[in-house]
Amino acid sequence: MLLLERRPVASPVMRWASPLLALLLTVVTGFFLFLAMGRDPLAGLKFFFVTPVSDVQGLAELGLKMAPLLLCAAGLTLCYRAKLWNIGAEGHFLMGALGASIMAVQLVDAQGPWVLPLVLLAGMAAAAAWAAIAAALKTHLNCNEILTTIMLNYIALNLLLYTVHGPLKDPYGFGFPQSVMFGDSALLPALVPGTRLHLGLAFGLLAALAVWALFARSFVGFQLNVVGEDPRAAAFAGFGARRLTWFAFLVAGALAGLAGASEVTGPIGQLVPQVSPGYGYTAIIVVFLGRMHALGIVAASALLALTFLGGEMLQIAMNLPKAVTGLFQGLLLFFLLTCDAFIHYRLRWRGPATAGVRSVAPAGEA
Amino acid sequence: MxxxxxxxxxxxxxxxxxxxxxxxxxxxxxxxxxxxxxxxxxxxxxxxxxxxxxxxxxxxxxxxxxxxxxxxxxxxxxxxxxxxxxxxxxxxxxxxxxxxxxxxxxxxxxxxxxxxxxxxxxxxxxxxxxxxxxxxxxxxxxxxxxxxxxxxxxxxxxxxxxxxxxxxxxxxxxxxxxxxxxxxxxxxxxxxxxxxxxxxxxxxxxxxxxxxxxxxxxxxxxxxxxxxxxxxxxxxxGDDTPISTQVGESEPGALLLSVEGLSWRTDDPFGTSLSDIRFSLREGEIVGIAGVAGNGQEELLKALSGEIRLSGHAIRFAGTAIDGLAPQERRRLGMAVVPEERLGRGAVPSMSLASNALLTASGQGLVAHGLIRYPKVRAFSREVIRRFGVRCVSEDSSAASLSGGNLQKYILGREALQNPKLLIASHPTWGVDVGSAVAIHEALVALRDQGAAILLISEDLDELYQLCNRMGALCHGRLSPLVPTAGLSIERLGQWMAGDFPQEVSDAAA
Known part of the structure; x- marks a missing residue:
């Protein structure tokens, strides 16, 4: 009989092997999916994972998609370490794009180095304010943050759609729902000339570095960890859960807002309805895949950025639907959660002689 | 038969x-x-x-x-x-x-x-x-x-x-x-x-x-x-473990903690409200509170530690009203607490002993400008382990890997090493091996002899009789008088534990 048995101590090897194993299982499942759809599986996998990043332009596009994922994931890491399940990065992101766009449209003719920072700050402030709603609901009314942040995502999306169809619509835009093109002073400079890669990636990497420093060195990071690991110990020590909740939500909001602002001031250059292909949701997978660790989320954001590119590539090359991106992301998360079970549990074979012995006995209970 | x-x-x-x-x-x-x-x-x-x-x-x-x-x-x-x-x-x-x-x-x-x-x-x-x-x-x-x-x-x-x-x-x-x-x-x-x-x-x-x-x-x-x-x-x-402590006499000093009319109403339908608690505590004495679990011990401890914050001026520590202060602020004044639950309140199970030192000892120069000074944290943690004979692999061992007694020694040592003026300990030897219990009792007495005041909340009457200068009992959130241990018969204490004590409390030694 095969038994799932609790390990005496969590396996440090499995903690890092689990994401790799999940990736492997995703690739294997992808292979059979292509087969089932009557496509050449090896070609499909190559189009998905290899072709998009086989030249400099492709790598630049990868960096372009990494930037928002990394910024959103960095902020979410703070929340998740404290076991605050903020699902609202998508909403923060959209509010960031909206706030930045409103500022950029006001300053469309303005010149000078102060314009861009002002636009980015407007985005961050709008997103942080949006995150503050969920924080206030959590700390003052004890509302579950998972539900409130998801609902706020939809409100943010509709607010953005209303704005881009209404007050912010370009009057000379032939009726298309989009804002005017931003002025040059409000646009992010390119990071690699000749590509679309912009300063946003640098913001993302800096955010990852800041997250590393926060948890490796700072007392606030320690407090966030304690609140997540053991809320009663945090209360005993006097680490204010409210204060830390606000901190994590505001940082998560500001960083996702910066991602949204960087998106409209970077590759797009104006506000459009489809500003996000779901970066805020994908960032959740990034954080878990990256083990809530700075270095891990950099690697995971590259991988998930690739799923966006690979999905587009498959649409073009193999005529597959757009849903293939979400499918691969979902498979990856599914397998990750499955493999993560083996951090705390292990499989053991027991002969039938002692069948009936209860398997999941709590360790150390003597 | x-x-x-x-x-x-x-x-x-x-x-x-x-x-x-x-x-x-x-x-x-x-x-x-x-x-x-x-x-x-x-x-x-x-x-x-x-x-x-x-x-x-x-x-x-x-x-x-x-x-x-x-x-x-x-x-x-x-x-x-x-x-x-x-x-x-x-x-x-x-x-x-x-x-x-x-x-x-x-x-x-x-x-x-x-x-x-x-x-x-x-x-x-x-x-x-x-x-x-x-x-x-x-x-x-x-x-x-x-x-x-x-x-x-x-x-x-x-x-x-x-x-x-x-x-x-x-x-x-x-x-x-x-x-x-x-x-x-x-x-x-x-x-x-x-x-x-x-x-x-x-x-x-x-x-x-x-x-x-x-x-x-x-x-x-x-x-x-x-x-x-x-x-x-x-x-x-076994043969090589001491099984009892010798407790010397002590001479209580100046008034340190006074609680006057502390009341608190719980929201929890199965919790206990505190009503009109009054007692005082002097330097260099151990005062015990007996009682059957669930009679307000938990709530009293939280009100004293700052996990429950009150308005008013019922609790005075060295003359200052501390009712509304947060736990860290009380710690800064010289209070220390050893809670009943070792894992999951006194210490974070999954974290190392060194990290657990940071939980309450961050004020001992272990944090500067918001950054953790890891060498100092480790040194502090090693000092606790050495001074209190905590058996563990190193300061990197997780709290959960220690036996109950060793973890309790570590938690008590963490508080004692900060030289508190007042230590509040709840069931400090509950579920602890005899050897560790002796070490914990010795540490409490040593703190008392340094002039600290100790409030001992316990269900173990032997422990209370052995260590305390004065003691009383808590029942339904009300506190009996605290009287010299020598004059308190176990029958009388038993009656007090059952709630049978005079309503008008006169704190005998205050």
Whole structure:
């Protein structure tokens, strides 16, 4: 009989092997999916994972998609370490794009180095304010943050759609729902000339570095960890859960807002309805895949950025639907959660002689 | 009564991942015998009990019940055989009545007539001197009464072996006496009793025979009435552990903490509100608060530590009202707290000992400009480990990897090393091995001798009598007077634990 048995101590090897194993299982499942759809599986996998990043332009596009994922994931890491399940990065992101766009449209003719920072700050402030709603609901009314942040995502999306169809619509835009093109002073400079890669990636990497420093060195990071690991110990020590909740939500909001602002001031250059292909949701997978660790989320954001590119590539090359991106992301998360079970549990074979012995006995209970 | 063998265990082995909890245990309980199972926490008593009651299955060994080998594969099977169990943490639904709780364990046809069941409950409880009203809700019962419900529940099922796990830890001394009478009467009628305890005097007073466990094995059998408590203790802890502390006299100094009219209303329907608590504490004295669990100890501790914050000026520390201060602010003033739960409040289980030092000692120069100074954290942690003899691999060991006693020494050491003016300790030796308990008592006395005031909240009356200058009891959120320990008889303390003390409190030593 095969038994799932609790390990005496969590396996440090499995903690890092689990994401790799999940990736492997995703690739294997992808292979059979292509087969089932009557496509050449090896070609499909190559189009998905290899072709998009086989030249400099492709790598630049990868960096372009990494930037928002990394910024959103960095902020979410703070929340998740404290076991605050903020699902609202998508909403923060959209509010960031909206706030930045409103500022950029006001300053469309303005010149000078102060314009861009002002636009980015407007985005961050709008997103942080949006995150503050969920924080206030959590700390003052004890509302579950998972539900409130998801609902706020939809409100943010509709607010953005209303704005881009209404007050912010370009009057000379032939009726298309989009804002005017931003002025040059409000646009992010390119990071690699000749590509679309912009300063946003640098913001993302800096955010990852800041997250590393926060948890490796700072007392606030320690407090966030304690609140997540053991809320009663945090209360005993006097680490204010409210204060830390606000901190994590505001940082998560500001960083996702910066991602949204960087998106409209970077590759797009104006506000459009489809500003996000779901970066805020994908960032959740990034954080878990990256083990809530700075270095891990950099690697995971590259991988998930690739799923966006690979999905587009498959649409073009193999005529597959757009849903293939979400499918691969979902498979990856599914397998990750499955493999993560083996951090705390292990499989053991027991002969039938002692069948009936209860398997999941709590360790150390003597 | 013929002395037939009721239960015989042969070579019981039970292994958990990383720990051999029972390592070849033999045990014999005769009919009508009161048999003690003794041992420190972690010696394997709980596991053995669970094996007998069918909660876990042994990896090896045989269970022989009334002469026949049996497999007890579930608690239901155990009850069918006639084995009843009273757990230390009661398995009762607080929102149901006594009769409803008992009905849950009975076959459906016996519970259909509610009135008849109620009468049966009354009959059994009166016969054994354990008065119970079957219609009362469990949430309104005291701990002692809840225990009666558990026992009556077993008796109604006609158990012939009653297992009691640390039954006296929730009782006042008077209630203990009544329980013992009941148990003796049951034994006389042929019911066997397996009495699990670590309190030697009780075992000596009650039990016919005793089996002592140490580290998963039987370390000895004895007739407790015929050997001294010290001899039994030696069997429990082995030869090289000290088993008691010598406590010298102390001369209390200036007033440090005064609590005047502290009241607090709980939101928790099963919590305890505090009403008009008054006491004072001087430098260089240990003051004890006895009481049965759930009478407001938890709430009082939280009000003093700052986990519950109040408005007003009821609590004054060195002259300053601290009612509204956060835990860190109180710590900065010189207060320290050792909570009842070691894992999950006093320490974060998954974190290293060094990180756990940061939990309360961040004010000792371990954090500068918001950044953690890891070399200092490690040094502090190593110092705690060295000074308090904490057995661990290093300061990187996780808190969860330490035994209860060692972790408690670490937590107490973490607070003591910060030189507090006031230390509040709740059940500091609960579930701790004898050697560590002695070390903890010595550390408390050493702090007192340095001039610190110590408030000791405990259920262990021996501990309180041994250490305290003054003591009293907490009942239903009200505090009795705190009087010199020397003049407080155990009978009087027992009455106070049951709430029988003068309403107008006069703090004798204040």
């Amino acid at each position: 013929s002395m037939a063998t009721r239960l015989r265990l042969e070579n019981i082995v039970k292994e958990y991942p990383g720990c051999r909890a029972n390592d070849g245990i033999d045990l014999v309980v005769e009919a009508g015998e009161i048999h003690a199972l003794l041992g420190e926490n972690g010696a394997g008593k709980s596991t053995l009990m669970k094996v007998i009651y069918g909660v876990v299955q042994p990896d090896e060994g045989r269970i022989i019940w009334n002469g026949h080998p049996v497999t007890v594969d579930s608690p239901a099977r155990a009850r069918e055989l006639g084995i009843g169990m009273v757990f230390q943490h009661f398995s009762l639904f607080e929102t149901l009545t006594v009769a409803e709780n008992i009905a849950l364990n009975l076959p459906a046809d016996e519970t259909r007539d509610r009135r008849q069941l109620e009468q049966r409950i009354r009959d059994v409880s009166e016969r054994y001197g354990m008065a119970l009203d079957p219609r009362r809700y469990v949430s309104t019962l005291s701990m002692g009464e809840r225990q009666r419900v558990e026992i009556v529940r077993c008796l109604i099922q006609e158990s012939t072996l009653l297992i009691l796990d640390e039954p006296t830890s929730v009782l006042t001394p008077q209630e203990v006496r009544v329980l013992f009478q009941t148990l003796r009467q049951l034994a006389k009628e042929g019911c066997s009793i397996l009495f699990i305890s670590h309190k030697l005097e009780e075992v000596r007073a009650l039990c016919d025979n005793a089996t002592v466990l140490r580290q998963g094995r039987v370390s000895g059998d004895c007739r407790p009435a015929e050997v001294s408590a010290t001899e039994i203790a030696r069997l429990m802890v």
